[in-house]
Amino acid sequence: MGAHLQPLALRLLALTFPLVAKGFSDETLEKAAKSEGYCSRILRAQGTRREGYNEFSLRVEGDPEFYKPGNSYRVTLSAATPAYFRGFTLIALKEGKEGDKEEDHAGTFQIIDEEETQFMSNCPVAVTESTPRRRTRIQVFWTAPPTGTGCVILKASIVQKRIIYFQDEGSLTKKICEQDSASEGVTDKPILDCCACGTAKYRLTFYGNWSEKTHPKDFPRRTNHWSAIIGSSHSKNYILWEYGGYASEGVKQVAELGSPVKMEEEIRQQSDEVLTVIKAKAQWPAWQPLNVRAAPSAEFSVDRHRHLMSFLTMLGPSPDWNVGLSAEDLCTKDCGWVQKVVQDLIPWDAGTDSGVTYESPNKPTVPQEKIRPLTSLDHPQSPFYDPEGGSIKLVARVVIERIARKGEQCNIVPDNIDDIVADLAPEEKEEDDTPETCIYSNWSPWSACSSSTCEKGKRMRQRMLKAQLDLSVPCPDTQDFQPCMGPGCSDEDGSTCMMSDWITWSPCSVSCGMGTRSRERYVKQFPEDGSMCKVPTEETEKCIVNEECSPSSCLVTEWGEWDECSASCGTGMKRRHRMIKMTPADGSMCKAETTEAEKCMMPECHTIPCLLSPWSEWSDCSVTCGKGMRTRQRMLKSAAELGDCNEELEQAEKCMLPECPIDCELTEWSQWSECNTSCGKGHMIRTRMIKIEPQFGGTACPETVQRSKCRVRKCLRGPGMEKRRWKEAREKRRSEQAKKNIDSEQYPVCRLKPWTAWTECSTLCGGGIQERYMMVKKRSKSTHFTSCKDKKELRACNVHPC
Numbered sequence: 001m002g003a004h005l006q007p008l009a010l011r012l013l014a015l016t017f018p019l020v021a022k023g024f025s026d027e028t029l030e031k032a033a034k035s036e037g038y039c040s041r042i043l044r045a046q047g048t049r050r051e052g053y054n055e056f057s058l059r060v061e062g063d064p065e066f067y068k069p070g071n072s073y074r075v076t077l078s079a080a081t082p083a084y085f086r087g088f089t090l091i092a093l094k095e096g097k098e099g100d101k102e103e104d105h106a107g108t109f110q111i112i113d114e115e116e117t118q119f120m121s122n123c124p125v126a127v128t129e130s131t132p133r134r135r136t137r138i139q140v141f142w143t144a145p146p147t148g149t150g151c152v153i154l155k156a157s158i159v160q161k162r163i164i165y166f167q168d169e170g171s172l173t174k175k176i177c178e179q180d181s182a183s184e185g186v187t188d189k190p191i192l193d194c195c196a197c198g199t200a201k202y203r204l205t206f207y208g209n210w211s212e213k214t215h216p217k218d219f220p221r222r223t224n225h226w227s228a229i230i231g232s233s234h235s236k237n238y239i240l241w242e243y244g245g246y247a248s249e250g251v252k253q254v255a256e257l258g259s260p261v262k263m264e265e266e267i268r269q270q271s272d273e274v275l276t277v278i279k280a281k282a283q284w285p286a287w288q289p290l291n292v293r294a295a296p297s298a299e300f301s302v303d304r305h306r307h308l309m310s311f312l313t314m315l316g317p318s319p320d321w322n323v324g325l326s327a328e329d330l331c332t333k334d335c336g337w338v339q340k341v342v343q344d345l346i347p348w349d350a351g352t353d354s355g356v357t358y359e360s361p362n363k364p365t366v367p368q369e370k371i372r373p374l375t376s377l378d379h380p381q382s383p384f385y386d387p388e389g390g391s392i393k394l395v396a397r398v399v400i401e402r403i404a405r406k407g408e409q410c411n412i413v414p415d416n417i418d419d420i421v422a423d424l425a426p427e428e429k430e431e432d433d434t435p436e437t438c439i440y441s442n443w444s445p446w447s448a449c450s451s452s453t454c455e456k457g458k459r460m461r462q463r464m465l466k467a468q469l470d471l472s473v474p475c476p477d478t479q480d481f482q483p484c485m486g487p488g489c490s491d492e493d494g495s496t497c498m499m500s501d502w503i504t505w506s507p508c509s510v511s512c513g514m515g516t517r518s519r520e521r522y523v524k525q526f527p528e529d530g531s532m533c534k535v536p537t538e539e540t541e542k543c544i545v546n547e548e549c550s551p552s553s554c555l556v557t558e559w560g561e562w563d564e565c566s567a568s569c570g571t572g573m574k575r576r577h578r579m580i581k582m583t584p585a586d587g588s589m590c591k592a593e594t595t596e597a598e599k600c601m602m603p604e605c606h607t608i609p610c611l612l613s614p615w616s617e618w619s620d621c622s623v624t625c626g627k628g629m630r631t632r633q634r635m636l637k638s639a640a641e642l643g644d645c646n647e648e649l650e651q652a653e654k655c656m657l658p659e660c661p662i663d664c665e666l667t668e669w670s671q672w673s674e675c676n677t678s679c680g681k682g683h684m685i686r687t688r689m690i691k692i693e694p695q696f697g698g699t700a701c702p703e704t705v706q707r708s709k710c711r712v713r714k715c716l717r718g719p720g721m722e723k724r725r726w727k728e729a730r731e732k733r734r735s736e737q738a739k740k741n742i743d744s745e746q747y748p749v750c751r752l753k754p755w756t757a758w759t760e761c762s763t764l765c766g767g768g769i770q771e772r773y774m775m776v777k778k779r780s781k782s783t784h785f786t787s788c789k790d791k792k793e794l795r796a797c798n799v800h801p802c
Helices: 008-016 026-034 038-044 249-257 261-269 719-746
Strands: 056-060 072-079 087-094 108-111 117-119 127-129 137-143 152-160 163-166 173-178 199-208 229-234 274-280 297-302 308-316 321-329 340-345 396-406 438-440 457-462 465-468 479-484 513-520 523-525 538-545 571-577 580-582 595-601 627-633 650-656 681-687 690-692 705-711 768-774 776-778 791-797
Touching: 056 152, 056 173, 072 087, 072 152, 087 137, 108 117, 137 340, 199 229, 199 274, 199 308, 229 261, 229 297, 249 261, 249 308, 249 321, 261 274, 274 297, 297 308, 321 340, 321 396, 681 791
Parallel strands: none
Antiparallel strands: 056 072, 072 137, 087 127, 087 152, 108 137, 117 127, 152 163, 152 173, 199 297, 199 396, 229 274, 229 308, 308 321, 340 396, 438 465, 457 479, 513 538, 571 595, 627 650, 681 705, 768 791
16 A cells, blocks of 8 residues: 555554653563564554543454354444544454464454455554544454464554554453353353343334445346344343354244244243344335435334344345344443444355355255354355455444433433433334235234133134235235133133123024024133122023914924035135925915025135245256257245145256267268279279368368279380370270260250369368369250250369378
8 A cells, every 4th residue: 555545553653653752661662673573563552541541442242251263253443422533453362472473363354344444564464444534433353263272352552643542451452262162052141231220212223235336246136125124122141143153943034035923933932031022124125215215213122131132134135144233232331321323234144045146046054054244255156255355345234222211220421312201102013024025905804712711712814915026025924813712701800700602592482473582601710809790691682483474374493503604715605594394274385495595704815825936046958069958947835735826837948058069971982983094003093072061079071082003904115006005095086076976966956065164172182072064055855865964074183191
């Protein structure tokens, strides 16, 4: 870096280091002069320490007393309002070491925000500011060293103007020791119990910063979202999630499916350790300007016992990536309540799925791995990958603000926010966390209680899923259950009579005309306070049977009870029956109906949409070269008995690999030519033609011309013999010409064009062929003349070896 960008801590240290009067001893200077590395210089540069100087603090998330080897922890350096700092240095040393050797340092830091922090150029194990400016807090990740390291000292120096504070103990130094193997798997607890009085109410606001602009690589344009926020304020005896721990089933369902249902169930099972369940709606899409959509928020309360808060939300779509806070302590050491917390968030891996991209197919991690922060070096296909190992850009920020306090407060340090109220407002009704991509009908009426006694039972209501806009996001809560008890029972009033159900109505008191009928119930249990039951045990109502009672009337029985509805959901039919007791005395037909039917409405049908897994990766191409097919599949997650699913579970598409090799293809050999000499030794040739040239690495063409020796009669010696051969050849040509003339006279209508020129040789060397053609100029119309055809001649060429 240029001198103008050199870290302020380094430049100020260079200025103050020679000044003994500023608090550095001669012994310190002498030791520093012997040191070659800046690491040792920053460690020996001890400023004047001020007692009770607590403007600045160094904190490890969760305030653990022990670290687990290999686990990652968020480290925060902050200044209390109105203080600030311009520069800083952060290191981690093995206990008892001075830091002038590489092996003295413990663990490794990971940069979260490159605009705020960087590694020191002269001391790569230390973290310092990127640019000198006013700041009140910085954050980095620290990965604990391997087993056997022992205790580690995290130390920070603060540069404020031209003063350096660097403390060996106090608020800028943290000691954290290796966790004993015997306690492996035990959750780190905050060091101190909370000493605050009363209760406090907070508002959590979540600001997503994950968009195509900030994180362009492979950004899922269509399906990007944050799932519903789920969390709680809780005690140190219950941990929702933590780095280095294993995800529960609830955390897994949030991480992989974005569903908070199981997580909320787990939280409510810890009712003694939980004060408030924190819930906020999902965000589709993941980012929109704040003037278009307000940031989601939720309010919660804390008390002395349940002073921690945790939450998580899925970054979707993703294999199992989330952001959130774990065991954020809102109780101060001064026995008060934290005024405001601002945390920048990077994604973490739940350790349940091994996918590496936003839309990787399901790939369960077996065995399950521990929760860990994502890094830029996890996998080359990761959307956060950086080959240089840079920091991951922040994807969200959460702000937690105190909005009210209740009861007597006992904090020692005065609070600059006057928000003490006589009573905290009642907790707001929990918001519906249904994803916005799920469109439902209204809830049906509540069903009857499953218990007809005073034992606790359940009643149910249903709603229909009308549309699921995104199949990758499950739509929960199509059924809702509520505890209930039988008629006449109450779990709140100890003076209530516990009654049985009503017994069926008695027959009507008359067989013709208007009468009465009654039904009864009995007391199952008298009130605990010994009082008498004033609840009626008998009901009477009028009934009409056979309105016409003349002898000619048809007498029938009362209507029986209605049959069950023919449909289990939606609209059906129900029937009831009665019998003919007496036919008319005049023998006429009985016109009274013996069966009656009417429509019945049941709760709306609980239609389960096709819940499908993401598509698998495409299969290998069906061929090893050329054109083929490849396929991919997905699985049906919803049970088959819940309804037919017409969505396709397999897709196929064409695939193209490099062309297949094409071998050379040749014609058959031609006949051998005549010997090239009229006497003595000579040679003759034969040829073949290339039908298909070799392509894409196919087998090369073999020879296309072959020669063979030939021998004709012996040549006669002497000058007269040459002259004789010449005469014989001339006579032969004359004879052939004469024959042609006769043919032309005999067949005057078959005329041929002159021979064309020879074509180019088919090869440059190794023996090729040339062709020429004689085409018919005029053909005989006679059917007896068939020898008038085009002619073709071949000859060898370029017979020299290649």
